[in-house]
Amino acid sequence: MTAVLQAERLTKQFAKDDSAIVALRDFALSVEEGSFVTVLGRSGCGKSTMLNLLAGLTEPTEGTVSHRGKPLTGPDIDIGYLTQSDTLMPWRDVQRNVEMPLEIRGGVRAKERRRTAAALLNRVGLDGFGKHYPRELSGGMRRRASLARMLAGSPSTLLMDEPFGALDAQLRTELQEELLRLWQGSGQTVVFVTHDIEEALLLGDRIVVLGALGRIVADERITLQRPRHVDALRVDPEFVRLHTTMAAALKEGSS
Numbered sequence: 001m002t003a004v005l006q007a008e009r010l011t012k013q014f015a016k017d018d019s020a021i022v023a024l025r026d027f028a029l030s031v032e033e034g035s036f037v038t039v040l041g042r043s044g045c046g047k048s049t050m051l052n053l054l055a056g057l058t059e060p061t062e063g064t065v066s067h068r069g070k071p072l073t074g075p076d077i078d079i080g081y082l083t084q085s086d087t088l089m090p091w092r093d094v095q096r097n098v099e100m101p102l103e104i105r106g107g108v109r110a111k112e113r114r115r116t117a118a119a120l121l122n123r124v125g126l127d128g129f130g131k132h133y134p135r136e137l138s139g140g141m142r143r144r145a146s147l148a149r150m151l152a153g154s155p156s157t158l159l160m161d162e163p164f165g166a167l168d169a170q171l172r173t174e175l176q177e178e179l180l181r182l183w184q185g186s187g188q189t190v191v192f193v194t195h196d197i198e199e200a201l202l203l204g205d206r207i208v209v210l211g212a213l214g215r216i217v218a219d220e221r222i223t224l225q226r227p228r229h230v231d232a233l234r235v236d237p238e239f240v241r242l243h244t245t246m247a248a249a250l251k252e253g254s255s
């Protein structure tokens, strides 16, 4: 399998007043094409810092990130990033927010942009909401719109930072299922950050657990059969084994 995303010896240090804060130290990760990798870690262990580096949004203090064999030197239209917080533009309606990656990519006619955005809004269950502004949508609908916007540019790699963390349990399950439907068969590579073990095991085919400063304390394949349903999973011995192992790794990583 080919590695799509490769991080080597990544260290990120922030300057704060007169001292330096190390958020990530000597981090290495290789992500295979078409895989769904979930990254699990306690708050503050460097997950967002890692994703920002993988997205090319921030520069590492040391080390390198390569995407499709080329060093990443800044944001790349082929890498979609769904952050924890809403980044929809409040002055654009939903349709025009979703069209944005196509405008950035260029060379796509307005009619085609509208058609693509409308099809994506339909896929994420937002039919008829294209003319609404972000403030007129619920939190869950804004997440769906953000998901559609990320997909509009047809990125081959998707980075997601606790995208459903703030939603109620029911909506979260719906969006997890929707994401899997969109991903399966797409060939896209996903790196999905969460602090929820169940979510990580439900979605991924590989789970990476980070401890303090992004130290990798566990890295395992998830061979649970798809489609996966939470209720059935909870009584699956392999799920129970993985859950126990990952909980122990999380605990070890924070000590």
Ligand SMILES: Nc1ncnc2c1ncn2[C@@H]1O[C@H](COP(=O)(O)OP(=O)(O)OP(=O)(O)O)[C@@H](O)[C@H]1O
Pocket: 014, 015, 016, 021, 022, 023, 041, 042, 043, 044, 045, 046, 047, 048, 049, 050, 195
């Ligand atoms: N811009 C910044 N300036 C200074 N320190 C920062 C900055 N960004 C992150 N940090 C620090 O780096 C560490 C890792 O932060 P990061 O946001 O990557 O963690 P996280 O695992 O994503 O946390 P959470 O799950 O709470 O989002 C923290 O100690 C944080 O305070």
